[in-house]
Amino acid sequence: xxxxxxxxxxxxxxxxxxxxxxxxxxxxxxxCLNRAAELVRDVPGPVFELGLGNGRSYDHxxxxxxxxxxxxxxxxxAAHPDCVPEADRLFLGDIHETLPAAAxxxxxxxxxxxxxxxxxxxxxxxxxxxxxxxxxPELLRPEGIAVTSVACPELxxxxxxxxxxxxxxxxxxxxxxxxxx
Amino acid sequence: xxxxxxxxxxxxxxxSRLARMIRRLExxxxxxxxxxxxxxxxxxxxxxxxxGKGRTYDHLRLLMPEREILVFDKxxxxxxxxxxxxxxxxxxxFLETAGQARERIGEGAVLAHADxxxxxxxxxxxxxxxMAPVLDRLLRPGALxxxxxxxxxxxxxxxxxxxxxxxxxxxxxxxxxA
Numbered sequence: 094x095x096x097x098x099x100x101x102x103x104x105x106x107x108x109x110x111x112x113x114x115x116x117x118x119x120x121x122x123x124x125c126l127n128r129a130a131e132l133v134r135d136v137p138g139p140v141f142e143l144g145l146g147n148g149r150s151y152d153h154x155x156x157x158x159x160x161x162x163x164x165x166x167x168x169x170x171a172a173h174p175d176c177v178p179e180a181d182r183l184f185l186g187d188i189h190e191t192l193p194a195a196a197x198x199x200x201x202x203x204x205x206x207x208x209x210x211x212x213x214x215x216x217x218x219x220x221x222x223x224x225x226x227x228x229x230p231e232l233l234r235p236e237g238i239a240v241t242s243v244a245c246p247e248l249x250x251x252x253x254x255x256x257x258x259x260x261x262x263x264x265x266x267x268x269x270x271x272x273x274x
Numbered sequence: 275x276x277x278x279x280x281x282x283x284x285x286x287x288x289x290s291r292l293a294r295m296i297r298r299l300e301x302x303x304x305x306x307x308x309x310x311x312x313x314x315x316x317x318x319x320x321x322x323x324x325x326g327k328g329r330t331y332d333h334l335r336l337l338m339p340e341r342e343i344l345v346f347d348k349x350x351x352x353x354x355x356x357x358x359x360x361x362x363x364x365x366x367x368f369l370e371t372a373g374q375a376r377e378r379i380g381e382g383a384v385l386a387h388a389d390x391x392x393x394x395x396x397x398x399x400x401x402x403x404x405m406a407p408v409l410d411r412l413l414r415p416g417a418l419x420x421x422x423x424x425x426x427x428x429x430x431x432x433x434x435x436x437x438x439x440x441x442x443x444x445x446x447x448x449x450x451x452a
Contacts, residue, residue, distance in 0.1 A: 110333035111356055112303055119296045127287065153290035176291065213353065 121262025143208035148176025196231040233267040318384030328356025382414025
């Protein structure tokens with residue numbers, strides 16, 4: 094018998110396996126980033142990567158954007174050694190502090206922001222999504238694109254590739270949604 | 275044949291760590307689903323060697339809800355909802371815990387999935403050479419073995435898994451001799 098009695102968090106897809114879920118999320122990430130790279134091809138400015146993790150999507154971004162500055166936000170770097178950014182491209186610390194600092198340094202200058210943030214706890218995810226949604230318009234040019242792992246209903250959706258599962262990855266323009274209520 | 279998971283270095287998005295991880299997981303899913311269908315008429319439990327984050331364990335238990343799945347790992351760091359029942363989880367070095375699982379396995383397991391590779395291929399090769407004969411003793415004739423690293427056991431015959439992506443290598447064998 095299992096003795097596990099921890100709180101089990103709600104999954105986005107309760108009927109599929111974690112293997113399926115991981116594939117959906119990573120395919121969503123890859124295909125949204127690829128599409129975003131096309132959309133911002135002629136939009137100048139740096140790229141922002143929120144959450145380095147083990148560096149997989151950072152590795153993808155630096156191949157998509159070999160000529161751009163990529164700034165990475167991370168609390169504590171624990172990526173694969175060949176995926177660690179240069180120190181002067183790193184915003185180290187809590188994003189509650191590093192996001193406002195970046196917005197002061199690059200006001201509406203960025204072309205793309207990718208935020209792979211949050212995890213299993215939906216309440217934490219909602220708070221992080223609100224924070225990201227608040228700073229996307231301050232960091233990105235109006236023609237920029239934000240790609241996120243959490244839904245940001247405050248932002249205006251951008252069209253995603255058909256291969257992206259709609260609950261797995263998200264793409265936005267840096268404009269706040271006009272509320273119809 | 276290309277080495278599993280080893281691709282020539284290219285600085286294209288297609289060979290990023292993200293793209294490669296997707297290929298690895300998609301390959302695993304195809305291999306597991308093929309194997310589950312292949313063994314559907316045979317009795318015996320399933321062995322999951324390496325729980326990791328519990329992704330493939332979760333997939334196996336959804337594919338085969340009626341089967342016992344015995345899980346072996348040195349560490350337990352899977353998400354809470356992918357932790358096996360205590361009696362089905364063998365914590366420690368497989369070379370030692372395999373013996374403890376022997377009586378649970380009875381006539382032999384019908385499928386073993388060994389996702390055990392690391393970035394250190396020489397170390398992996400030594401480890402796999404030690405593990406393969408121990409794993410073999412837990413398997414029944416007709417059983418399937420899937421792994422991301424090549425193993426050599428006299429009574430295992432390489433099998434080609436249909437519809438596998440050409441850009442990621444996963445190994446499959448059928449236990450033929452008694």
